[in-house]
Amino acid sequence: MYARKNDKYQPPNSYDQDMMCSNENASSDHLYTLQDAHKDFKAILKKLDGNSTMDFITQLREHLDTIDIESPSHNADILLKSISEDLRNHPDLPLSAVMNSELIIHPSTGEFAGLEPGSVVNVDKFLYPDDESIDELCEQGKLSRNYCVQCGSHQVEPLTFVSHSASxxxxxxxxxxxxxxxxxxxxxxxxxxxxxxxxxxxxxxxxxxxxxxxxxxxxxxxxxxxxxxxxxxxxxxxxxxxxxxxxxxxxxxxxxxxxxxxxxxxxxxxxxxxxxxxxxxxxxxxxxxxxxxxxxxxxxxxxxxxxxxxxxxxxxxxxxxxxxxxxxxxxxxxxxxxxxxxx
Missing domain, CATH: 3.40.50.150 (Vaccinia Virus protein VP39)
Incomplete structure (x- = not known):
């Protein structure tokens, strides 16, 4: 915060006059543009003294915080979630997000080489991004977090989840x-x-x-x-x-x-x-x-x-x-x- 808040601050009288002039200039045959707003904003700041300028900016910031403006990034997040949902529900895409026509080769080298192929399960990070979405699959009986080392016994080990998509x-x-x-x-x-x-x-x-x-x-x-x-x-x-x-x-x-x-x-x-x-x-x-x-x-x-x-x-x-x-x-x-x- 640049300066202390002053709830009693009132703009000088010239402020109202300036705004009246600005409104007069924005006649019916002239759309009030972003450039007009920028020009008027600079004019207002020039007429305020140092302390008043800081108080004015503080109040402006507080006002902006109360306005719900959807940013392009926010809209992008919504669209990407919608794409993720469409892919999850696509009839041709299995739960594993691996097509039947794909050949998956269990690595013979590297960190996954020593694991049993059956213990490595693809859980796509774009489709199922968090533990909550994975838990939901488990509750629906579509996925398990563990596998049985010896069928019929209580000896179980956790599955290894991998994703072929970035998050x-x-x-x-x-x-x-x-x-x-x-x-x-x-x-x-x-x-x-x-x-x-x-x-x-x-x-x-x-x-x-x-x-x-x-x-x-x-x-x-x-x-x-x-x-x-x-x-x-x-x-x-x-x-x-x-x-x-x-x-x-x-x-x-x-x-x-x-x-x-x-x-x-x-x-x-x-x-x-x-x-x-x-x-x-x-x-x-x-x-x-x-x-x-x-x-x-x-x-x-x-x-x-x-x-x-x-x-x-x-x-x-x-x-x-x-x-x-x-x-x-x-x-x-x-x-x-x-x-x-x-x-």
Whole structure:
């Protein structure tokens, strides 16, 4: 607060006169514009002394706090929730958010390699973002948090939930807080699946071209359905292809996003081939690469050695003072985002 509150403060008499003049100027043949309001506001401030100016601004702030103004961000949140609900209720999308036509490959390397395949369950973070939504599934008998190690016994272990989609929290902070302004820029999401990254890029950034590359035709059709229903085709397009056939697209990209994109969908050999392809073809200097998890974490289990230091430079993402983190889970989610700049 700039100054003490003065409930008895009254504007000087000239204030009313100025406003009367302003209203006279705004004749029936002249619409009162934002520029007019700005001009009158500056005129009012010039006629107030220092202390009165502070009191006036304080009262103005208090008045603005009482007005319910829906921001573009608020509207975007509502639309994204609606998209999430539409996807949850789509008849062709199973509860697991994995299409029947998809081939899911349980990782043979990395953190999930030692787990029983049956103990790893996909719970999509965009569709079921919190414990409350997961609890609701459990109460409905559609999901369990545990599995029986030995059928018929009381020996149970917790299931491991994984998500093949980024969360709204991750995407909101990525596009609103971490990446620079993307006006006239092209964003490409590799393995766009349900289109989650695309929808967030549309609503939380000014990116002119947003492209999803997805090789499963059913998922491409699902994304196209959402794009048409929510009128997002003006800035989003979906390319149904293997990224390894899209070298020309990579040369156009200003931001390339890789979100848990290969581990559950490609065997080790193909994962290596894709990383080599990206290393050789995504070379536009000054462009950005977003990887969840980090490039190093992705390459290590594959035993693949690439001279990453000659390709990209990582920018540490500092969340301090930039985002409000309400719990450890949110902090962990955001810490998974790694931002690089192509050299």
């Amino acid at each position: 709204t929290q991750q995407m909101k902070y990525l596009f609103k807080d971490f990446l620079p302004d993307l006006h006239d820029k092209t964003v490409i999401d590799v393995g766009s699946r349900l289109g989650v990254v695309l929808y967030h890029a549309y609503h939380y950034s000014s990116a002119s071209n947003i492209i999803g590359v997805e090789m499963n035709p059913d998922l491409c059709g699902l994304q196209q359905y959402i794009l048409q229903k929510y009128s997002m085709e003006d800035r989003i397009q979906v390319t149904c292809a293997d990224i390894r056939t899209q070298a020309y697209l990579l040369k156009k990209a200003d931001v390339l996003i890789l979100n848990n994109v290969f581990e559950f969908f490609l065997n080790v050999h193909d994962q290596k081939e894709v990383w080599k392809f990206l290393f050789e073809n995504y070379r536009k200097s000054g462009s950005y690469l977003v990887s969840i998890p980090s490039i190093a974490e992705s390459l290590a289990p594959l035993g693949l050695i690439l001279d990453v230091n000659t390709w990209v430079k990582e920018f540490p993402i500092s969340m301090k003072g930039r985002v409000n983190i309400s719990n450890e889970e949110e902090e962990e989610e955001l810490s998974c985002i790694h931002l690089y700049k192509v050299l």
